[in-house]
Amino acid sequence: MRDDARLRLRSRSPVEGLERRRLGPLEVFAQSVSGAAPSAAMAATPAIVAVSAGHGTVWSFVIATVLALLVAGCIARFTRRMAASGGLYSLTAKGLTPAAAYASALASLLGYGLLAAGALVGATLYLGALFDVLWGTSGGRVGAAVVMAVIGLGTGVLVLRGARLSARVVLLAESISITLMLIVFSLLLAGGPAAAAAPADATAMPPPGFGGIVAGVLPALAAFIGFEIATSLGTEVRRPFRSVPRAVGLTAAVAGVLYVFAAQVQVFGFSATPGGLAGQAEPVVALAAAKGWGWLPVLLDLGLVMSFVACGLATATALARVLFSLSRDGVAPQAFGRTHRRFRTPHLAVLASVPVTTGVPVVLLAAGVPLPTVLVTVLTLAACGFLLAYLLVCAAAPVFLHRIGELTWPAVAVSAVIVPILLIVLVAFVVTRPLSGALLGGLAVLGAVGYLLLRRRRPEALAGIGVYDETTTADVLFPHRGAA
Amino acid sequence: MTAPLPLSGRQPKAVRSALHVLEEVVSAGPGVTAKEISESLAMPQATTYRILNLLVAEEYLVRLPDLSGFALGRRAARLALPAAATLTTAARAVVDHMRAQTRWAVHVASFAAEQISLVDPDPDHPAPDAGALARFPYAFALGRLLLAEQADWRALVRDVRPFTARTVTSESELDRTLKAVARDGLARQCGEFREDRGCIAVPIRGPRDGRLVAGIALAGPTARIAEPNEEIIRLLRDHAARLAPLLA
Known part of the structure; x- marks a missing residue:
């Protein structure tokens, strides 16, 4: 027993109650891929990037992929050494101050919450488009509200029923979605450049220039957000120290390859069109129309709906885990830390979060805000949250390694490169979107007030922020006692 | 991956x-x-x-x-190989007392270091296949006691294969079976390794910390093992409780 005290071993893990060590490597990987929702970004992001990068669009995606891989590398410094449920903030806490971890937690809550809402809006939007193509009606605003409520309810039930079940649904939906996307883009590539209709205000594609490519990295990097979702499943993965870093790194790589492919296809497809890819609002639909393939958008919409549904499930799962972990820290209300006896999920955290991420879009819809506007605003704000969380975790990585005496020079070098870049990207993101900037500023003030209140009321909870699935007495083999 | x-x-x-x-x-x-x-x-x-x-x-x-x-x-x-454990005279007396109560075989296995080793196989009956017991614990009642105790039983199971038509091999069904073992403190298999033989086992736990140290099992004809056997199970639990302080 002396050993236990000296080594500060507890008899129970601080995140006890979740279904420990159950998910397989493929299931965690699917969650991370769904978080990044590559299908949606494949269809929409290249045109946005092309506005500044022009013919260099593909290079913007290549650079963004390298950056995402570097962020994945920083995250892996932690996930190879600890298994957490709170995602990036639990990791950040091991390197930086409690204030930084708290900021990361808020950024993650904002990011996951908005991404979950955005995914719901996206699914509704494209399901409506699908109905429109197939049956000539999108169902109107009432139909959209009903669809939202049904998808939201389904998401809540699946996430509540267990990480394993929702992971399998996610795996299936995401596989179908990516397969459909690959079919759509391969067909477009095989069809060659098309003389698509150019928008009335078509200007020439910007010439390929270094400045344009760099500016294009901004939206291209935003296409990766959510790829780190596997970090919030650390406790529930069978071999977390192997599966989680691999899932995150592989997601960055796979999404990167898909984006570069999609960008190449679209730049090539519009090479015969005045204005090129840059002027297109719905590039894939325009290309299909130019070729007379009216049925292609059906495949595309189906793929997008699947992808958004999977993304909603993955982010709702992560959001509940972050709330759960914050509750076990003593930062969030105690109820969120309770787990369902049979399903082994943080059911109260799910019940508190999914209705909000479902309700807000429904209310906005009822208020008459057009869904595409909601989608773009929500995703922009979410991207800011994620970028802040990435920035903090990358800054924390070398400090963490130094603290445990395992610092190596590559860890310092990677952080020295990625931290300033992420800082510039974050600032540029906020500055170029004044509305989002103002909203974020407001949220930052609220967060600061919350921090000060917390520091006054529960300083010990704040100081100990960042619980993770610690090694317990039962995990250790003591030389003189054998297996405990 | x-x-x-x-x-x-x-x-x-x-x-x-x-x-x-x-x-x-x-x-x-x-x-x-x-x-x-x-x-x-x-x-x-x-x-x-x-x-x-x-x-x-x-x-x-x-x-x-x-x-x-x-x-x-x-x-x-x-x-590491578990230290060759033998039962103390006192413990052996308890096991022999159990053997005198039944015509079925009574075996005792130790679970030290998460490995199953038969420390007292019944000398009057054919000994169970120790190699198979260690490699395919899911098909034995004693093996299921050990698996049910694990946070993740898959860590101890290398490959799952059927031995008879009754062998439970699906992951979800094994999962349910092991949850029931953990709940009831009783493991049973009927003809899952050999068609004609079945087995009932109960855990022996350390009296102080409740940790699983060993298991005691009854092996007999499949059809008889499948019966409720309430009386003999009560007897088995009784003897397991008496063995606990002698083994922990």
């Missing part, structure tokens, strides 16, 4: 280093840090860190709550 393994058979130096690191953690005792290991083995730091992370990922080592200290993980116990 098929990235090449960081160590392959073609890297004998890496394998050797990994074994040295394991040995160093054993001799230094729990709490030793990466830097200390790297210094005492005169091994480059980056190599040491990589090997340590690998051994942690494979669960032979664990990181202590301060994240800088290392200790042997439970999986490392499986590298």
